[in-house]
Amino acid sequence: MTLLTLTPPVAETPAQRTASKAADDLFTAHGVIPVRFEDVAAHAGMSVDELASAYPSKQALVxxxxxxxxxxxxxxxxxxxxxxxxxxxxxxxxxxxxxxxxxxxxxxxxxxxxxxxxxxxxxxxxxxxxxxxxxxxxxxxxxxxxxxxxxxxxxxxxxxxxxxxxxxxxxxxxxxxxxxxxxxxxxxxxxxxxxxxx
Structure with missing residues (x-):
């Protein structure tokens, strides 16, 4: 298993930046647990599939x-x-x-x-x-x-x-x-x- 670090291996793509910014907004306002993957997609103006392509899981968004x-x-x-x-x-x-x-x-x-x-x-x-x-x-x-x-x-x-x-x-x-x-x-x-x- 790859050890996660705070230093990303590569820079975020534009879609990933949009997704992580939306997740940040929602997690900051509501906490992580109440926020659904679909909520992040809607806030980011993305489909669920587009969000999953940028970040495949809620943990990846965190x-x-x-x-x-x-x-x-x-x-x-x-x-x-x-x-x-x-x-x-x-x-x-x-x-x-x-x-x-x-x-x-x-x-x-x-x-x-x-x-x-x-x-x-x-x-x-x-x-x-x-x-x-x-x-x-x-x-x-x-x-x-x-x-x-x-x-x-x-x-x-x-x-x-x-x-x-x-x-x-x-x-x-x-x-x-x-x-x-x-x-x-x-x-x-x-x-x-x-x-x-x-």
Missing amino acids: VAVLRRWHGAWRRALDHIATTSADPRDEILGIFSYLEECFADEGWRGCAFINGHAELGRQDPEIAALAAEHFRDVESHLTLLCTRADMPAHIAETLSLLVEGARVESAVQGSAKPARSARLGAAMLMSVFEERTAF
Whole structure:
């Protein structure tokens, strides 16, 4: 069996992009389980056969949606890197990006957290993709901590701030958790900097 990853082997075709965008809209609004394959086809303006040709199963659509989200995350990190003066600014920039996401009227929580909660116990492949994304979040933060001359284990706390903000924003329907998490990250880095200054 081929191991699924968040890195697609090839780029989506136009039909696949249409299908995954439609699935993303519906899964975000309603969750995965209530949405039927036929619902995605109708929302995409495709026949069921056309949808099945693009993505043969509902699970394949879920994977495609998770890849869309992960791709957006990685593109955001690349953008933050090009607009930040140093690694600590990059770390804080992640929370600013989350604030933008949370402020969007269509935000209903992180697809990986929602997907794992809804499907993770019954679909180990979806659970594995969620775990891959969480590892990627922490790995990137570890890299930034190393570049900022902070111990790598600080990334574990920063990762918890990221994921906690994602969860709380979905519950509250507010962008405030991103600002609170950003303040927590700034305080953590400030305390560490003060201790190493002596």
